[in-house]
Amino acid sequence: MANEPITGRADAVSRRHVLLGAAGTALSGLAGCLARGEDSGLDGEIRMDGSNTVLPHGAVVSEEFQWRNNRVVIPVRGSGTGAGFQRFCAGETHVQNASRPILEDERDLCGQHGIEYLELETALDGLAVIANPDNDWCESLTVEELAAIWESGSDVETWSDVRPDDPDFPDEEIELYGRDPASGTFDYFTEEITGEIGNIRSDYSASADTNVIVRGVRGSEYALGFGGAGYYYENEDELKLLGVDDGDGVVKPKRETIESGEYQPLTRPLYTYFRTDAFEREEVRAFARFYFEAIDGEATDAEIVEPGEELTWTQWAARRVGYYAIPDEQVRASAEKLEDAIAEERE
Template identity: 55%
Template sequence: MMASHRESGERTRGSSRRGFLFAAGSVGLAGLSGCITRGEESDLTGEIIVDGSNTVLPHTAAVAEEFQWRNNRVRIPVRGSGTGAGFQQFIAGETALQNASRRITDEERADAEANGIEFLELEAVLDGIAIMAHPDGPVDRLTVDQLHRLWRQDSDVERWSDLDSEWPDREISLYGRDSASGTYDYFTEAINDEPGNIRRDYNETADTNVIVRGVSGNRDALGFGGAGYFYENEDDLKLIEVDDDNGGVIPTDETVARAFEDDPDGPAYTPLSRSMYIYVNVNDLERDVVREFARFFFRREDPDSPAWTQRVAPRVKFYPIPDSLVERESDRLEAKIEEVR
């Protein structure tokens, strides 16, 4: 069973998602400011530039910290420009790794091919997109249809009573990610059947922390964002149950994992559970330091221990991928490395 987000879990070198969001810039600065005076020396040297999803950033930053501790002459700046903005840099050959909270689009794939960028997509971690509300907000559960009516491009819903006549006749204030975000793309496709199909009068932002602050400060606010942001701020927010004809479910280790099972043994958090990815520039796999960092995600300290991508996931409020996926992605990575060496 996966570790609960409510448990401290196995501690490695950092302490929280919030810490990594704050310190991710420090990881980047360390990559630009010379040698780290701590950690273990190895034969590996160099810098690996990582950008992309603001949501995935804490996970990759946590893996990068562990890798840098074991290879203290390696620098890994991890930045969070957003999935879409990050892909623009990645397909231009400006970054070695790309964090992504959605899959690459056909247009982005074509641009990469035109630029001679071959890439490898690797599933690294699981997440649920949370519907967050003020603790004193008037609702505890929304159906998928109500979310669709509320967020779709031509929505005429302005007040709680527009969704249910028994709810308060008060205006709803909406917060969500902007169009550069993979979370935005996934949410709009899952709820409104098309990426980018969303009303234009919500408070959009590139920073999920802005959503947290907006929702926690207004009893009639509602927002969407990675579930980890809720669990880092659960004293100031509440989770809204999402009812996909299943009575209403919130994102937990178990409900998110069940969304990827063919025959789940309980309720699954659908349709807002998702895989998240790292993309590796195949040309950069010719560099020892990039090869070893990519391998490190799926490496185990011993046969019975979790891989690093699994180990750090609960610490930054994500959900570990299953062992079967670790083995599959590790095998795919090794096959690609053999091609380029």
């Protein structure tokens, strides 16, 4: 699988477990040919790359679309947000998944290659602060405490350094685990917690794979780490979820607090970028619009669709793989933005 992209009906895989786990590995792609499905008359190839974090969401949306348009092939790869933008801005891909907004140097690269693009918010993620389940002294941390722990030049070495006046915090060294600097998750966490992208201490265990972070925290009583909340919920029997206090009270990441925006500052939007010149192709227009179309009768999962809800495919797919749905107002805004871009490109 690592070298040969494969796709199939989304129901053929456990989207939340298999795809979410795959997103944290050095995965080269999920793509290929559907064995069955519906022939809509559309055909062509749409190449998607980018964030490992957003890969599961993009893979599920593309699989559902391909099921209904089985002559359209959508290879979905997870080179990482930064590496994906390098390919996208060079015109090698049509769709870019990103766990952060495009950076200035990436915008410049797109400009150098004459690549114009459309940025769409398509899902939400919550970053979780996790500890070992044997940790019985800490239930939550403030944003200021997290900054003191993680910032560059930090003098926090032990748990007692975090709260010197709390006798329950042990004089034991904190073992830190987090994402590596090539990750959009790293960029978001450092900017929101320490105030600047890349502002982080050098003596933590960095990994491109959140599953490695999970194993590290699980293996040490005094460990602390951060990663996507979905990874916590895949391993909640073996980890402890800490609340975060941004000054308005302690909140933990879960569907209600993330989708409402209550969990701050570690709720983040996830993005899908389309090359606007690709909108000249009917299959690309149809695929982009599919994100914001209402789900059909095949997507009735009780865990995903709550009573009375009317979800779109992008909202449904986000929940299906362990992420969170963008608000309805954002769906409408993104759909309108898309239609404006399509109309402009086709003038």
